[in-house]
Amino acid sequence: xxxxxxxxxxxxxxxxxxLLRAMLEREGYSVTAVADGAEAVxxxxxxxxxxxxxxxxxxxxxxFDAARTIKSRAGTRFVPLIFLTALSxxxxxxxxxxxxxxxxxxxxxxxxxxxxxxxxxxxxxAMHREVSRSRAHVEQVNAHLVREQAVAKAVYDNVIRxxxxxxxxxxxxxSPLAVFNGDVLLAxxxxxxGMFVFLxxxxxxxxxxxxxxxPTAEIFYGMAAKGFSLSDIVREINAKLRxxxxxxxxxxxxxxxxxxxxxxxxxxxxxxxxxxxxxxADRSVxxxxxxxxxxxxxxPARFDASVQTFEVAPGDRIFMxxxxxLEACDAEETMFGAARLDAVxxxxxxxxxxxxxxxxxxxxxxxxxxxxxxxxMLEATVVDEATLDAPVPLAGVEDDAGADEWKLAYELGxxxxxxxxxxxxxxxxxxxxxxxxxxxxxxxxxxSELYSNALDHxxxxxxxxxxxxxxxxxxxxxxxxERLAELTDARIRxxxxxxxDDDGGELHIRVIDxxxxxxxxxxxxxxxxxxxxxxxxxxxxxxxxxxxxxxHYQGSGNDVTALYRWRPGG
Amino acid sequence: xxxxxxATPEEIRIRVEGxxxxxxxQEFRRAYEDDPPAxxxxxxxxxxxxxxxxxxGMLLLLRDHAGGDDAQIRIANCNADVRRILxxxxxxxxxxxx
Numbered sequence: 001x002x003x004x005x006x007x008x009x010x011x012x013x014x015x016x017x018x019l020l021r022a023m024l025e026r027e028g029y030s031v032t033a034v035a036d037g038a039e040a041v042x043x044x045x046x047x048x049x050x051x052x053x054x055x056x057x058x059x060x061x062x063x064f065d066a067a068r069t070i071k072s073r074a075g076t077r078f079v080p081l082i083f084l085t086a087l088s089x090x091x092x093x094x095x096x097x098x099x100x101x102x103x104x105x106x107x108x109x110x111x112x113x114x115x116x117x118x119x120x121x122x123x124x125x126a127m128h129r130e131v132s133r134s135r136a137h138v139e140q141v142n143a144h145l146v147r148e149q150a151v152a153k154a155v156y157d158n159v160i161r162x163x164x165x166x167x168x169x170x171x172x173x174x175s176p177l178a179v180f181n182g183d184v185l186l187a188x189x190x191x192x193x194g195m196f197v198f199l200x201x202x203x204x205x206x207x208x209x210x211x212x213x214x215p216t217a218e219i220f221y222g223m224a225a226k227g228f229s230l231s232d233i234v235r236e237i238n239a240k241l242r243x244x245x246x247x248x249x250x251x252x253x254x255x256x257x258x259x260x261x262x263x264x265x266x267x268x269x270x271x272x273x274x275x276x277x278x279x280x281a282d283r284s285v286x287x288x289x290x291x292x293x294x295x296x297x298x299x300p301a302r303f304d305a306s307v308q309t310f311e312v313a314p315g316d317r318i319f320m321x322x323x324x325x326l327e328a329c330d331a332e333e334t335m336f337g338a339a340r341l342d343a344v345x346x347x348x349x350x351x352x353x354x355x356x357x358x359x360x361x362x363x364x365x366x367x368x369x370x371x372x373x374x375x376x377m378l379e380a381t382v383v384d385e386a387t388l389d390a391p392v393p394l395a396g397v398e399d400d401a402g403a404d405e406w407k408l409a410y411e412l413g414x415x416x417x418x419x420x421x422x423x424x425x426x427x428x429x430x431x432x433x434x435x436x437x438x439x440x441x442x443x444x445x446x447x448s449e450l451y452s453n454a455l456d457h458x459x460x461x462x463x464x465x466x467x468x469x470x471x472x473x474x475x476x477x478x479x480x481x482e483r484l485a486e487l488t489d490a491r492i493r494x495x496x497x498x499x500x501d502d503d504g505g506e507l508h509i510r511v512i513d514x515x516x517x518x519x520x521x522x523x524x525x526x527x528x529x530x531x532x533x534x535x536x537x538x539x540x541x542x543x544x545x546x547x548x549x550x551x552h553y554q555g556s557g558n559d560v561t562a563l564y565r566w567r568p569g570g
Numbered sequence: 571x572x573x574x575x576x577a578t579p580e581e582i583r584i585r586v587e588g589x590x591x592x593x594x595x596q597e598f599r600r601a602y603e604d605d606p607p608a609x610x611x612x613x614x615x616x617x618x619x620x621x622x623x624x625x626x627g628m629l630l631l632l633r634d635h636a637g638g639d640d641a642q643i644r645i646a647n648c649n650a651d652v653r654r655i656l657x658x659x660x661x662x663x664x665x666x667x668x
Contacts, residue, residue, distance in 0.1 A: 248627030
């Protein structure tokens with residue numbers, strides 16, 4: 001392709017100008033010729049030549065000034081500027097190049113040399129244009145990718161729901177690189193009123209690391225709203241990640257449940273560094289150690305969903321972090337490490353100061369290293385459930401469709417009691433009645449209390465008085481796991497019925513277990529005494545009595561019917 | 571070469587030198603993938619200074635090649651740092667760690 005070649009000549013000698021014009025026109029250039037520097041600048045702006053030949057010595061604005069001006073006017077365009085000069089001293093010739101000239105030709109002009117130099121500059125020009133084209137293309141592709149990434153991030157945020165961390169008992173720091181380093185934080189209340197929190201650290205880099213977080217979040221929020229337990233949820237997350245992630249990619253994770261009413265926390269902790277319980281009463285620290293392989297490694301058959309359980313009191317704080325904190329390096333490549341973290345936690349800070357103290361300690365250690373804040377941590381405080389500012393989520397149909405006259409009988413027996421949690425299923429049946437949907441949280445609590453009474457006390461024969469002694473707590477849960485594992489002949493039966501009436505409806509829930517029952521005749525008299533119990537004790541009767549209109553025990557005490565009445569708007 | 575491979579009739583031994591991280595991905599894989607699964611494997615970390623989560627992933631890939639749940643893989647001579655990382659991840663549930 002012939003490029004239309006325009007050249008600008010500036011020379012104050014008429015004869016030199018005429019000579020060059022003739023030479024260049026013979027080579028096929030279209031020539032503009034001027035006699036001084038100022039005219040050269042004007043002609044440059046007007047004609048936009050491809051090459052400029054400039055006499056170094058001219059009256060008025062000399063060649064060097066004109067050269068500087070023209071070069072700056074050319075901007076990013078490659079316009080070779082060749083000095084025409086009678087000077088011969090090396091210093092003078094070098095000066096031509098220093099002021100911005102690309103080459104020089106000496107007078108008297110040699111056609112052969114001039115032609116060769118022009119050809120060389122044309123090759124350079126072609127190369128320059130090619131590079132500019134490539135760069136423009138790359139910039140365009142890059143801008144496209146950045147836009148795509150923004151869309152992907154928006155979708156990611158809609159699934160991960162970062163705003164869900166804004167519950168008033170949580171404080172967190174999420175690495176600003178989280179989408180690209182695979183850190184994720186999730187939080188929600190669950191159907192029973194308590195709270196789940198999840199901290200995950202996906203292996204891998206970039207987008208592949210972040211992608212695994214999305215199905216994890218969907219499972220987390222979806223199952224929490226339906227009343228599934230912590231074990232159910234981690235089991236499902238593990239199965240999903242095992243299925244979709246390539247071998248070698250996994251998620252180090254920790255899932256925490258806070259049961260505010262019972263003053264308990266449950267933790268599934270796999271692959272992350274220690275988490276901590278910080279006691280408000282004495283500022284002591286309990287370590288929660290990783291007991292499991294990370295999520296996505298084991299097949300469902302081999303996965304262990306067992307949790308660790310701790311008693312907590314209001315004001316206690318649970319602290320979790322990814323290994324980004326421990327591996328944060330200062331300028332000498334020293335890692336922050338577990339020892340420094342332990343030191344901050346053992347320094348006796350007031351509970352409210354703990355989180356900022358840890359953060360400040362890490363940032364101070366890192367000094368001016370950027371990015372300073374590439375770590376993820378979360379603190380959850382045990383509070384009075386009524387003070388939480390996040391609602392209990394509702395799952396299921398939103399409109400008025402459903403059924404409000406129905407009966408259900410559901411019986412679980414034998415080995416199914418060991419591993420299957422029927423509560424989410426029963427909860428889904430309850431919310432079929434439109435009037436019950438607004439009360440899903442309370443109802444889940446009623447179902448859950450009745451079921452755990454039937455299972456723990458009825459079928460497994462556990463005495464909750466065991467939990468009152470200091471070691472009794474651990475013993476209770478160990479015994480529960482033992483007896484559950486050995487369970488063969490046992491049954492728990494639900495009979496649930498809903499009837500609408502003139503203003504609202506009535507829900508009857510009857511639970512019969514195959515255990516030996518308990519002396520229930522005078523529980524009504526004890527009711528006043530039981531009403532002051534704050535801790536989980538006995539069969540949760542005060543709580544049930546508060547939520548239900550009536551509670552009726554029959555048989556040997558292994559047969560209970562709860563009546564729950566509801567009014568619209570009430 | 572950061573990966574050194576030796577083989578006896580019963581066991582394939584892979585030694586990793588320096589930092590065991592993502593940069594060794596191809597090399598580590600080449601040490602075993604062209605052979606059929608061996609009866610036993612030994613991953614020798616005596617000269618390994620540090621492992622990260624990519625290294626754990628590479629060990630899982632080896633285990634998958636070696637037969638998954640039937641694989642017999644020992645990980646030996648870990649320094650304290652490496653051992654800590656393997657412990658936190660509970661890898662002793664999948665590998666024999668010495």
